[in-house]
Amino acid sequence: MQRRHFLSTVAAAAAVSVSGMAMAQDTRPLRVIVPFPAGGSTDMVPRNLQDVLGKLLGQPVIIENKAGAGGSIGMAEVARSTDGLTFGIATLSTHGVNPAVYAKLPYNAIEDFVGVTEIVKAPGVIVINPKLIPAKNFAELVAYLKANPGKVSYATPGNGTIGHMWGAQFIKATGVDMLHIPYRGAGPAINDVMGGQVPVYFDQVASSLPHIQGGKLRAIAVSWHERLAVLPDVPTYKEAGHPELNDPSWFGLVAPKSTPAEQVARVQKAVADALKDPAVKKRMDAQGMYISGTSSADFTKQIASEVAKMKSVASSANISVN
Template sequence: MQRRHFIHTAAAAAVVSSLPGLAMAQDTSRALRIIVPFPAGGATDMVPRNMQDVLPKLLGGQAVVIENKAGAGGSIGMAEIARATDGVTFGIATLSTHGVNPAVFKKLPYDATKDFVGVTEIVKAPGVIVINPKLIPVKTFAEFVAYLKANPGKVSYATPGNGTIGHMWGVQFLKSTGTEMNHIPYRGAGPAINDVLGGQVPVYFDQVAASLPHIKAGKMRALAVSWHERLDVLPDVPTYAQTGHPDLNDPSWFGLVAPKNTPAAQVERVQKAIVAALQDPAVQQRMAAQGLYPSGTSSAAFTKQIASEVAKMKKVAAAANIQID
């Protein structure tokens, strides 16, 4: 059972304002701009929107605007973030944009480690494999693997796009289980989920957050999750480790990054506000219901984490011979 500790927003704001260097006068006339490099409706989009009503209070009344800039596995949005010089543009980084993309794409319009400074890891996000139960007549992970082995190459799986963590999870799943499926990449989680729900593609890999409402409604069947224990929101679904595939058990994450030239004081100010927002009861309750687990790391720790994830994913991509032009 995951435990969460709640404090009121007012108390969180007091914590922020009392921290050294953060009580100074700040320019709040310009909105804080958070770019989400994937379409609305997916797990990446949910993360900042969970905090959008709380953050302005923690930023001295500064408005917070969230913009979706989707395309090319998150590369279009990340490139725009990297180019920003206004000091108020930030972006949502994911294991896809700051781990997988640098590992699998020959050319990117941004450098994941050189063009950004990490602000904070916001949440950990368990992954999930789901099926459309009307298209594949199985109920358990073991039955699904047996079904794939009986129908090699006849089943397709959807992901949020080439080079996304869903893509990597799919490749790792096939290697671990010794099965074959065809990859169908989409322009984000929302479009992929729509086609799985509509019956165009029977299998989907991504974070729990985007699929959870459909799993709860019985429109998708979850077969396994990547987490260290069963999730409170899906207690009947085993972890990959429990199915005999511990190599698939690593979760994803979402964090906030800023262009490399963003003033350090501004990075610190936003980092503290995010950490305080993650302690707000309403924010925690929303995230818990979506299968997201708050983190709130330091800027230095998250910057180091990004470099580590890029190195790790390059090894995974090389071992699986994955490279995208």
């Protein structure tokens, strides 16, 4: 009896060992879907990690851009995947704003996914075209907007985007009156701000930084708990008297709900380890992004919290997309 029990225990342990080895030695490509176009902030994050992550996992990491409908097309494809090898880059837009503003989504941000990890925090920034608005700081900008009610417009990547939400929060907090100009993407929006068609833009630091450093845009305030190393002269919203605007954006990794727990844990650990690589950290820092690497459980809870928060903002500002 004891011998049979011993042998069954050994067999079970061997099976677990073989299963673990099979997963560890899986050389099939890991697929990471970016639900926005190449070249933007969302795309930068996994590409900063790609090589190091592939080495840590022992398998190729392939990044695919599946843009459209505010990130909904790519996220829906992630949600439908059942191969255990498909992951997606989640953002405050896809897993916070979209569920709050779209009447219908082809995915459920909470029920269809498991959070793998938050990869980075991404501070936001309000920028202006200095040729159109003479303001040098936050107080001067607010004073200018109040002196010109309804005459100043602000650009965003589109209706119901995080830029739109940030603009609505800014307007409510400061009591100004601005006209929203939605674009079909971040590229056209920021190009028109630099070109002088629209004077104000709400963006993430990562994508505006080169234009700020090049003098084409002036940064007025950033949403972070302290001044950024890449923009040391730009105050936080809290310093400007509006701590309620100080929440940053973020980028994380999610997997379909059906993904095996051991696979989620394996990828989470690899991402956390990749974020400790000095070269990865240097690239993230240079782009104004701050590494995180949270647990799967914490990131899953964070997504639910962000959806609730954005629903409150959308309701207050009467923002919806049909």
